[in-house]
């Protein structure tokens with residue numbers, strides 16, 4: 001008589017597949033943005049995808065790191081962040097005790113760096129949870145006497161008197177301007193004669209249709225044409241225009257975003273929901289189309 005063995009019971013694969021599909025839907029549902037085709041700045045930064053992504057990858061510092069040309073590794077990220085802040089500080093050419101405006105401070109890390117270098121910083125931002133976060137971080141660093149943060153839109157700086165600042169900077173915020181000329185006029189009015197304006201910004205003007213989608217979905221529709229910064233700043237009255245192209249020096253971080261986001265992005269494209277993951281889309285598309293954009297440091301002076 002044949003030996004009768006009890007068939008081994010295998011955990012049905014369909015249960016595992018169902019569980020994974022449910023888990024993926026919950027994660028996608030929780031993290032995805034609401035799909036607004038033209039979000040405001042606050043909607044873009046308020047989406048769960050932005051909040052989660054910036055926290056997870058950058059510890060809520062919302063700017064590029066600066067690396068040696070040709071460097072492959074993006075780590076440690078915090079060192080690269082501080083190097084970018086150091087670059088901006090150097091470009092300002094201000095002595096300790098000078099007063100600067102941080103226009104778009106985010107969670108306050110750039111302002112904290114500037115304060116640690118001895119500058120007195122007035123920081124503004126229009127995203128409420130960034131302001132709250134910046135205040136918390138400044139307190140944690142015991143720099144309340146060197147940095148003050150308040151709600152403020154750089155399109156309307158009427159609460160500040162003329163010639164209030166020795167220097168003004170933006171770290172990846174001017175790209176969000178709806179009216180760049182108006183913003184530059186405001187900066188010009190607030191600077192003392194001889195004061196410096198330094199803008200560290202991505203410049204994705206020469207680009208593909210997909211990158212245009214990325215700009216619209218992250219409320220950056222007004223990045224300037226190549227050459228636009230010089231024309232615009234001179235039109236407002238600034239002099240001594242200088243531009244440093246830092247594109248090669250920010251590549252390691254974008255390569256990291258591109259590699260990490262590549263597979264999820266392809267999945268989101270298959271599902272037709274890539275627009276709801278704007279930061280994943282931005283990371284991958286910017287990396288795939290590297291060379292269609294630049295990362296620049298612009299410096300001008302008020303005569």
Ligand SMILES: C[S@@+](CC[C@H](N)C(=O)[O-])C[C@H]1O[C@@H](n2cnc3c(N)ncnc32)[C@H](O)[C@@H]1O
Nearest residue numbers: 062063104105106125126127153154171173176
């Ligand atoms: C990419 S984040 C950079 C934050 C910070 N500079 C940093 O490097 O971590 C851009 C910031 O600009 C702020 N912002 C955008 N438009 C603004 C405006 N019109 N006035 C003031 N801040 C603005 C956003 O709320 C956001 O905090």
